[in-house]
Amino acid sequence: MRVAVPNKGRLHEPSVDLLERAGLPIESTADRKLYADTVDPDVTVLFARAADIPEYVGDGAAAVGITGRDQVVESGVDLVELVDLGFGRCRLVLAAPEEGGIAGAGDLAGGTVATEFPTITREYLDREGIDADVVEVTGATELTPHVEMADAIVDITSTGTTLRMNRLGVIDEVLSSSVRLYARPDRADDQKVQQLVTAFESVLAAEDKRYVMMNAPEGRLDEIREVIPGLGGPTVMDIAGEDTVAVHVVVDERDVFETIDNLKSVGASGILVTEIERLVE
Ligand SMILES: Nc1ncnc2c1ncn2[C@@H]1O[C@H](COP(=O)(O)OP(=O)(O)OP(=O)(O)O)[C@@H](O)[C@H]1O
Ligand SMILES: O=P(O)(O)OC[C@H]1O[C@H](OP(=O)(O)OP(=O)(O)O)[C@H](O)[C@@H]1O
Ligand SMILES: [Mg+2]
Structure with missing residues (x-):
């Protein structure tokens, strides 16, 4: 599968960065190179001007392309929008x-x-x-x-x-x-295209989430559960030979500040907050 990616301008770096975070780092691109390999032998990158990408995808030179919606609408090429990548707004x-x-x-x-x-x-x-x-x-x-x-x-x-x-x-x-991932209508359901969609979505889903880990007295688990916001319940792991459990949970970034305080007040300790690279629901 060939992915068309902006070769320069403001869209180049965020596009390459997103591919990398999605698990497809580009391998060895000499400056001005038109093609590049990724770590996946089935995925290559074609560098093109943002304005030309709709044509490249429409013509089948690339299965999918990353470019601005403005460019796609201007081109008049009939493409399917797969994921809003959120940058270039x-x-x-x-x-x-x-x-x-x-x-x-x-x-x-x-x-x-x-x-x-x-x-x-x-x-x-x-x-x-x-x-x-x-x-x-x-x-x-x-x-x-x-x-x-x-x-x-x-x-x-x-x-x-x-x-x-x-x-x-x-x-x-x-x-x-904004910048979106586009496909030709007849390539949108390809397995490899869908794999890329999932990879991008997982990166975007993780962006505003944090992974919170803590130790908690086993007897206060119910209180801990109560102060954890959102949907997914925590993962609780026994720590051998102790009355303490390890609790892991994914929390919205905007709730972290408040939640840490609440967790402390119900007995949690050793609280760690880390970023998440990808989140596949
Ligand atoms: N100021 C901006 N803020 C956010 N997105 C922008 C802005 N200007 C342009 N874009 C988005 O980036 C796309 C490409 O613009 P950019 O200026 O990077 O490339 P370009 O103008 O084609 O490059 P160049 O002018 O160097 O050939 C636009 O079509 C639009 O989707
Ligand atoms: O509202 P603003 O934040 O000021 O952004 C708008 C400007 O950004 C883009 O130009 P760009 O910087 O890409 O320069 P270009 O004309 O060389 O493409 C666009 O063509 C506008 O001129
Ligand atoms: Mg410009």
Whole structure:
């Protein structure tokens, strides 16, 4: 199975990192290499531009691909979304100069919108019933309204810094995006693809969980159970020849702070909290 992975830009590192955490570290990639092996002989990685990945997967050059939803929607390639990988979160927004005359999308009738996403922008304008031109640019989109190239733009925003720096205000949200694992519809059920889905899901499921281990007096187990939040009950192990048991439990990261305190007050000691690499439910 070939996995298409962004070759550069902000999506490269988190993608490679996720593969590694999923148990598929990439073996030996010389810079600028197009292909790489992983520890699994059945899984190879194809490095491509984030914008090209939908085509690579659509054409079958790769069975699955990791890229932004914005890129997939823009490409028009029919792909199945398998897992939201949670990074690269951003919004595509319609934005215009703050002190210009554009207060709503309707004010764009007869005007021009510059964007790196012409297909999405065209569809948005059609959906809104706005008759405006779309000009495609390949970067520095935020500049175009200030040089009379366009009245507004459709561009990516996440923190909002770039829009603010260019004195542009958001008029409407066009699309929200994050990085996801995509497959061709006819490859989505492949055993190897599903194995990758499970691996990614297990990494994501573990991210906000902690493994808590402690010693507890056997006689206070019921109290211990009561202060442990969430679903899964604890695993209890006898410590030979003692009235103490070892208790292990998975806890939501956000509950750890409170839970540790509660556990101490019902007699737990030697409490250890560790990260979890993967969690398969
Ligand atoms: N500021 C951002 N915050 C979060 N995600 C973003 C942001 N900018 C882009 N993305 C996501 O990353 C994808 C690729 O953007 P990135 O800038 O890494 O690559 P690129 O622009 O194709 O690279 P390059 O411009 O170097 O060729 C976008 O399609 C989007 O899904
Ligand atoms: O809301 P913000 O946090 O400011 O992020 C938005 C900016 O991030 C992206 O650019 P990028 O940094 O990828 O540069 P690029 O134009 O070279 O791709 C995007 O094209 C916006 O310009
Ligand atoms: Mg970019």
